Amino acid sequence: MPLLDIRALSVDFTTARGPFRAVDHVDFAIDPGDVLAVVGESGSGKSVAMLAVMGLLPWTATVTADRMTFDGRDLMAITPEARRKLIGKDIAMIFQEPVASLNPCFTVGFQIEESLATHMALDSQARRARAVELLTSVGIPEPERRLGQFPHQLSGGMCQRVMIAMAISCAPKLLIADEPTTALDVTIQAQILDLLVALQKQTGMALVLITHDMGVVAETARRVVVQYAGEQVERQVVDGLFASPRHPYTAALLAALPEHAKGARLASIPGVVPGQFDKADACRFAPRCARADDKCRTVKPPRQPANLGEALCHYPLSGGAA
Amino acid sequence: MSEVLIRADHLARRYDVRRGMFSAKATVKAVADASLTVSQGRTLAIVGESGCGKSTLARLLAMIERPSDGKLVITGSDVSDGDPAKVRALRQTVQMVFQNPYGSLNPRQKIGAALEEPLAITTNLPAAERRARANDMLAKVGLRPEHYHRYPHMFSGGQRQRIAIARALMPRPKVLVLDEPVSALDVSIRAQVLNLLADLKAEFGLTYVIISHDLAVVRHVADDLMIMYLGRVVESGASAAIFAAPKHPYTQALLSATPVADPRAKRNRIRLEGELPSPISPPSGCAFHPRCRFANDRCRTEQPAATISAGVTVACHAVAEGRI
Numbered sequence: 074m075p076l077l078d079i080r081a082l083s084v085d086f087t088t089a090r091g092p093f094r095a096v097d098h099v100d101f102a103i104d105p106g107d108v109l110a111v112v113g114e115s116g117s118g119k120s121v122a123m124l125a126v127m128g129l130l131p132w133t134a135t136v137t138a139d140r141m142t143f144d145g146r147d148l149m150a151i152t153p154e155a156r157r158k159l160i161g162k163d164i165a166m167i168f169q170e171p172v173a174s175l176n177p178c179f180t181v182g183f184q185i186e187e188s189l190a191t192h193m194a195l196d197s198q199a200r201r202a203r204a205v206e207l208l209t210s211v212g213i214p215e216p217e218r219r220l221g222q223f224p225h226q227l228s229g230g231m232c233q234r235v236m237i238a239m240a241i242s243c244a245p246k247l248l249i250a251d252e253p254t255t256a257l258d259v260t261i262q263a264q265i266l267d268l269l270v271a272l273q274k275q276t277g278m279a280l281v282l283i284t285h286d287m288g289v290v291a292e293t294a295r296r297v298v299v300q301y302a303g304e305q306v307e308r309q310v311v312d313g314l315f316a317s318p319r320h321p322y323t324a325a326l327l328a329a330l331p332e333h334a335k336g337a338r339l340a341s342i343p344g345v346v347p348g349q350f351d352k353a354d355a356c357r358f359a360p361r362c363a364r365a366d367d368k369c370r371t372v373k374p375p376r377q378p379a380n381l382g383e384a385l386c387h388y389p390l391s392g393g394a395a
Numbered sequence: 396m397s398e399v400l401i402r403a404d405h406l407a408r409r410y411d412v413r414r415g416m417f418s419a420k421a422t423v424k425a426v427a428d429a430s431l432t433v434s435q436g437r438t439l440a441i442v443g444e445s446g447c448g449k450s451t452l453a454r455l456l457a458m459i460e461r462p463s464d465g466k467l468v469i470t471g472s473d474v475s476d477g478d479p480a481k482v483r484a485l486r487q488t489v490q491m492v493f494q495n496p497y498g499s500l501n502p503r504q505k506i507g508a509a510l511e512e513p514l515a516i517t518t519n520l521p522a523a524e525r526r527a528r529a530n531d532m533l534a535k536v537g538l539r540p541e542h543y544h545r546y547p548h549m550f551s552g553g554q555r556q557r558i559a560i561a562r563a564l565m566p567r568p569k570v571l572v573l574d575e576p577v578s579a580l581d582v583s584i585r586a587q588v589l590n591l592l593a594d595l596k597a598e599f600g601l602t603y604v605i606i607s608h609d610l611a612v613v614r615h616v617a618d619d620l621m622i623m624y625l626g627r628v629v630e631s632g633a634s635a636a637i638f639a640a641p642k643h644p645y646t647q648a649l650l651s652a653t654p655v656a657d658p659r660a661k662r663n664r665i666r667l668e669g670e671l672p673s674p675i676s677p678p679s680g681c682a683f684h685p686r687c688r689f690a691n692d693r694c695r696t697e698q699p700a701a702t703i704s705a706g707v708t709v710a711c712h713a714v715a716e717g718r719i
Contacts, residue, residue, distance in 0.1 A: 114581035228670050258444035259608060260667045263652035267666065285582065288611070288654025292662065311658045329586035330656050331615035337593055339615070341586035345551050 075102040076246055076279050077126065080140040084121050087133045093349045095121045095134075097303040103279050105246065108270075110282045110294035110311070112326075116346050118303040119283050123249045127166055128156050144246060162192040165240035169252040171232035175224040181235045182220030185242060192243045207238040211268060230261035234268070241272060248273070251283045266293055287330055291315060299323050302347050302357040308383040319382030319389040322358045356387070364388055400470055400570050400602055401433040401456060401489070407464035407626075408451050412675070421675050425451040427626035428465075430701075433570065433619075438596070438603040440617035440634065442610065442649070446671050448626040450574055453606045457491040457572045458482045470569070487517055487566035494575035496555035500547040506533075506558055507543035513565045528565065535598070536561040536591060553584035557591065564595065574606045589616065610653045614638055622646050625674055625682040632707030642709045644687050644719065681712065689713040 084096040096118040103109055113119040125136045126148065141148040143164060151159070160166075168174045176184060185207060186200040195203065201220070208216035211234040224232055233253060240248055250269060254262035270293055273280045282293060290297055290311065297314045299307040299322065307320040318324040327333060328340035344361040347353065356374045359365040374387045381389045408426040426448040433439050433456075441449045454460045455467065461477035468474070469485050493499040500509060510529040514520055520528075530540055536557040547555060556576065563571055576592070577585040589612065595601060607613050613620065613634070620634040622645065630643040641647045648665045655662075669686050672678055681699050684690040694712050701710045713719045 114583060230670055258671070259610070259649060260444060260652045261670070262654075263664060263666065266654070267664075286654065287582070287656035291656050291658040291660070292654045315656065315658050326582055327656065329583050331586075331589065331611045332656060334615050338590050339586035341590055342583035343587075345553060345584065346581065 074145070076105045076107075076144055077101055077103040078140060078142045079122075079126070079138060082122060082125060082136070082138040082141060084118070084125050084130065085135045085137075087135070088349070090349065095303055096125070099298075099300070099303075099305050101298070103247065103281065105279055106273075106277045108273060108280045108282065108293060108295040110284060110290040110297045111300060112284060112287065112290055112297060113300035114285060114346050116302070116348070117300040119300045120251050122300075123166070123251065123281060123283060127160050127164060127249070128153075129166075158192070161188055162243040163245055164247045164249065165243070165245040166249040166251065167233070167236045167240050167253050169255050171229055171236050171256065172224060174236055175232055177224055180221055180223055181227070185220070185235070185239050188239055188242050203242070204238075207242055208235070210241075210272070211235075211238045212264070213238075230257055230265065233257065233265055237265075237268065237272070241276065241278075244276060245278055247279045247281065249281045249283070252285070253282070254289065255284070255286070262289075269293070287327065299326070302352055304357055304385055305383075306358065306385045313382065317382075317390070319377065319384040320358075320386050321362050321364055321388075321390065323382075323384075324390055325361075325363075356385075358386075397435040397437075399432050399434050401431070401604075402468040403429060403431050403456070403465065404467075405430055405465040406452070406455055406462050406467060408448075408455055408460060409463045423674050424448075424626050424677070425674060426455065426462075427677075429621075429623070429626075429628050430465075431621060431628075431631065433602060433604060435569070435602055436600065437618045438605060438616055439619045439621065440605045440607060440613040441621045441623060442607060442613055443623035444608060444649075444671060446625070446674055447623040448674070449606045449623050452623070453491070453572050453574050453604065456570075456604060457489050458485060459491065487513075488568055489570045489572060490563040490566060490568040491572045491574065492556075492559050492563045492576055495579055496552055496559050497547075497579075499559050500555060500562075502547050504546075505543070506538075506545055506547070506550075509547075509558070510562050510565055513562065517566055532561045532565060535564075535595065537587075551584075553580055553588060556580060556588055560588075560591070560595070564599065567599070568601070570602045570604065572604045572606075575608070576605065577612060578607065578609060585612070592616070610650060611656075622649065625672065625677050627682060628701070628708070628710065629683065630707065630709050636705070636707055642707060642714050642719070643711050644689055644713065645683050648686075681710075687713075689718055691718075 079101040081098045083098055086093045086095055099122050111119045124130050182204055185204045189195055189200045189203055204220055205216045208219055213219050213234050254265050294311050297309055297311050298305050301322050307323045318327055325342045329342060342361050353359050355371050356369040359369040368387055374385050377384045377389045406426060406429045410423045410425060411420050412423055414421055429452055443449045455462050458474060462475055466475045470488055472481055474481050507529050510532060511525045514525045533542055538557055577588050617634040620637045621631040622629050624645050630646045641650050648667045651665045667686050678685050680696045681694045684694040699710045699712045701708045702715050
């Protein structure tokens with residue numbers, strides 16, 4: 074049984090200019106120990122789906138799903154009290170801006186111990202010892218001294234390490250990392266990704282990595298979900314996705330990477346990601362797709378079988394094209 | 396040999412910073428020592444992590460700031476002293492495009508007015524002619540004539556970066572300094588803007604100085620490459636040569652740390668320990684020595700001089716001594 078099982082999750086936002094569906098019928102089945110990457114451009118709804126799992130969406134959002142269970146518990150029917158016991162303990166999340174995610178008014182030690190005090194029955198000495206142990210495990214030198222420091226005294230990479238320490242403090246079964254390295258420099262990004270992968274292997278937790286960076290996906294993930302305009306357009310294992318992408322959007326996205334350029338020009342995708350009012354009715358990608366025909370513009374595309382990357386497309390690529 | 400447009404010798408830029416009411420003022424050497432030449436028609440990429448001084452260097456080259464030390468010669472005239480008359484005359488030769496297209500356009504100014512403003516200031520063309528040129532430029536960067544009357548908030552990030560590029564091109568510059576031109580953009584849009592930059596370069600015979608931290612982008616666009624660490628140039632030369640065989644330990648680590656979009660690629664990552672030191676108190680000797688695998692006592696005390704071999708300039712004791 075999957076650890077996190079989501080069927081047909083949709084998230085609608087009430088905006089001043091009418092309703093907006095940010096996430097449209099997405100499915101996730103994440104097993105214990107799995108590493109899943111969710112890839113997409115801005116506005117593809119990749120973060121919103123995971124925020125719905127965490128229950129962190131604002132009141133303007135309406136979440137609907139056929140099924141949303143974590144570890145056998147129904148997240149749709151759960152009481153707020155029970156959810157608060159679950160998130161931060163069994164499901165933890167780290168965010169893009171490490172410095173902004175920490176409270177500037179409290180020391181990092183206080184903030185790490187806060188989650189331990191909430192979820193674990195530890196006395197204050199045991200909490201301090203555990204905090205030191207956590208900082209050591211995320212590779213922060215002089216952990217005792219760092220515990221007494223405030224977030225502004227640490228660099229961005231250090232703050233992200235502190236966030237990771239907080240996230241793994243209660244040994245979560247699922248860690249959601251939302252663009253964990255986007256705000257960091259390349260050499261620090263390499264350190265943080267290595268740390269996340271090492272911690273995942275060590276603890277056996279499941280890891281969901283939300284990113285827009287295909288390089289990060291290739292180096293860390295086992296399975297990949299590609300999202301476009303709120304829909305999951307392709308779901309594949311990482312080797313298959315890079316070797317033979319099935320959805321034209323995935324193929325175009327990979328071809329647009331500078332390292333895959335043939336000659337001086339890049340294979341760019343014409344047009345822009347659709348916004349609130351210009352989403353195509355049938356296939357969302359049809360207006361930008363080179364292979365689209367009248368069927369793509371009028372009939373909703375079907376979900377293809379697993380050997381075709383579960384592509385949401387009338388005419389999935391048959392392979393070899395990349 | 397094509398014409399040299401920008402020549403910089405031992406350029407430096409220091410800032411005085413206050414560190415509280417009672418502590419003494421400190422000096423940040425944002426750019427400690429940088430020398431470069433930019434020739435007509437080339438693309439020079441300046442690469443480094445945050446705090447390495449690459450954006451400050453870009454602002455020096457675009458004459459937005461005056462160098463504290465060193466010599467800067469642009470198309471033959473020395474502007475090191477920041478003489479306002481000379482700088483004003485050269486402003487049209489070197490134009491700059493900034494990283495954040497949301498912040499670099501005036502939200503209350505229509506696109507047409509933003510494009511015409513440089514012409515209104517620097518030329519005495521009649522309004523009709525200015526307008527014709529603005530419309531021309533809109534078409535060249537892939538925007539439509541009706542966009543002339545719109546405000547910046549009505550555009551997407553990619554379109555705004557097109558507008559920023561169009562505005563920089565209005566005074567018909569020879570050199571475009573682009574500070575992280577595509578790092579705020581999505582992958583599919585990034586490819587569009589990079590293609591546009593390539594087209595414009597061919598059409599107007601432009602020369603680019605591109606500041607970036609994205610090595611995949613740099614590898615695609617650059618002819619020449621310069622890698623900076625804590626205000627100093629650690630390695631510079633032809634881009635292809637450096638990507639094929641990086642010499643400086645920092646360059647090697649930077650290249651190996653960049654994720655490759657290919658799950659079957661062999662990973663041979665050199666892990667750098669530690670963080671970037673503060674530019675207020677840079678380490679003694681070679682600034683990179685606390686994170687370097689090859690550091691010895693000489694590296695800890697003595698600043699390495701730049702040595703040239705096979706067209707690539709490297710500032711490293713270990714390379715000079717043949718230890719790597």
